[in-house]
Amino acid sequence: MEENEQDSVEELIRQAHLYYYKEGNFQKAKEIFDSVLEIKTKELGEDDPDVACTLYLIGFLLTLENHDNEALEQFERALEIQLKILGEKHKDTAKTYQMIGEVYGSLGNFDKAEEMLHKAVDIKLDILPNDDHFEGTKGLYQSLANLLKKQGKFSETVKIYKSQLATLLKKHGECHSDVVEVYAKIAELLRIQHRPDDALQMIGKSIDLCFRLLREQGNCDNQLLTELIDSKADTAMALKNFEAATRGLSLSLKIQIVEFGEMHRFTALAYQRLGVVYAQRDMTEDALLSFEKAIGILRNVFGNDHPETKNAVLHHGLTTAKACENVSALKLDQGLLQDAIDLSAGALKILRRDLDEDHATTKRRMEAHRSLLKLLLENRGN
Numbered sequence: 001m002e003e004n005e006q007d008s009v010e011e012l013i014r015q016a017h018l019y020y021y022k023e024g025n026f027q028k029a030k031e032i033f034d035s036v037l038e039i040k041t042k043e044l045g046e047d048d049p050d051v052a053c054t055l056y057l058i059g060f061l062l063t064l065e066n067h068d069n070e071a072l073e074q075f076e077r078a079l080e081i082q083l084k085i086l087g088e089k090h091k092d093t094a095k096t097y098q099m100i101g102e103v104y105g106s107l108g109n110f111d112k113a114e115e116m117l118h119k120a121v122d123i124k125l126d127i128l129p130n131d132d133h134f135e136g137t138k139g140l141y142q143s144l145a146n147l148l149k150k151q152g153k154f155s156e157t158v159k160i161y162k163s164q165l166a167t168l169l170k171k172h173g174e175c176h177s178d179v180v181e182v183y184a185k186i187a188e189l190l191r192i193q194h195r196p197d198d199a200l201q202m203i204g205k206s207i208d209l210c211f212r213l214l215r216e217q218g219n220c221d222n223q224l225l226t227e228l229i230d231s232k233a234d235t236a237m238a239l240k241n242f243e244a245a246t247r248g249l250s251l252s253l254k255i256q257i258v259e260f261g262e263m264h265r266f267t268a269l270a271y272q273r274l275g276v277v278y279a280q281r282d283m284t285e286d287a288l289l290s291f292e293k294a295i296g297i298l299r300n301v302f303g304n305d306h307p308e309t310k311n312a313v314l315h316h317g318l319t320t321a322k323a324c325e326n327v328s329a330l331k332l333d334q335g336l337l338q339d340a341i342d343l344s345a346g347a348l349k350i351l352r353r354d355l356d357e358d359h360a361t362t363k364r365r366m367e368a369h370r371s372l373l374k375l376l377l378e379n380r381g382n
Contacts, residue, residue: 026065033058049092052081056096063099068106075100094123098140105147117144134167134178145185154193161186177221180209184228196235203232222259226252230273242281249274265308268297272312275319284323291316317354318361321347325365328372337376344369 037054044050059074075096082093101116121140128136141160148157165182172179187202206228213220233248253270260266275290291312298309324347332340348369351362 026061029061030058033061047081047084049082049085052078052085052092052096055081056092056099059099059103063103063106066106068103072100072103072107075103089123089127091124091127094120094127094140097123098143101147102143105143105150110147110151113147114144117147131171134164134171138164149189149192154189157189158186161189175209175212175216177213177224180206180213180221180228181224183209184224184231187228187231191231191235191238196238200232200235200239203228203235207232222255226255226259226270229255233273233277237277237280242277245277246274246281249277263297263300265298265301268294268301268308268312271297272315275315279315279319279322282326284319284326287319288316288323291319314354317350321350321354321365324350325368332372337372337379341369341372341376344372 033054037051037058040048040051040054055074055078059071059078062068062071062074079093079096079100082090082096086093097116097120101113101120104110104113104116117140121137121144124137124140125133141164145157145160148154148160161182165179165186168176168179168182183202183206187199187206190196190199190202207225210220210225210228229248229252233245233252236242236244236248249270253267253274256264256267256270271290271294275287275294278284278287278290294312295309295316298306298312302309304310324343328340328343328347331337331343344365348362348365351359351365355362357363
């Protein structure tokens, strides 16, 4: 292909990316890629690596729009050319095997998906130097792990992570960010398998390594550390250890504030998660304060009508309603029936505002309120 023709083709590809990623115009991007394919096929012939590359790009574009069967057709055409011209042991061939595997996974053909992904892994392991095995196969192994998890093949997934871990420990030792990441994946798998105690142990190990990285190397992925702390808090909550969950989420909040500042969505969500735990512990004032912080930030960032703002307002309302219910029950125990009714009415008003009449929580409160009113009538009758 002449140099000016090559420049023209590259400009067309650039335009296709702009149409899709900037304007969201899939049809126009697809038309441009089809034109590029026609030009390259005419100039280079059908059996050329550049033609295979264009077919791959068209297939990738189709996967972004979930046109999986059409994408599979393009990838298989690309693979046929690559096997003929580049051979089996080539990085581009491995990349196409990977995409075919991922498409088969999306289509529910898990056996075929595993076969293709394993082929891609075998090629990468064969052509890459040993020191590059982890980085070179990281995405592939994650695709394979996700596929196995989807099928409930947890023991096979663990084998993948342990294989990665062995490679990393041999190359870097334990104090390395990639090791932390693999430990975190194993911990998440343990959580999925409902093994919270084992998961907590593995998460704790990951967090300890993060802090060790900070001490010894002066750096750590703060976002990963936050996710680990949040995961530890979630696992603690599953074990009803709300005090440990509170400690974890409080630390997570501090990290988010340092990393992103006070007026950031992630900080707001950290306040909200902490509020939920406070509410679970019946620490109403702390819960309401956390929700109010979250609401203030989200209103500033997104406005009143954003779903995340509305969700924070809902948590605040439900916590307030629960507090009213608790005090109402206390007043009833003290024989202060009218006060109990007033507080119950307040809770009911909040639930009707933030949920609706048919919500199970609202219905339960309505029944409880009716019982209080019935009791009041009985007392007056006596």
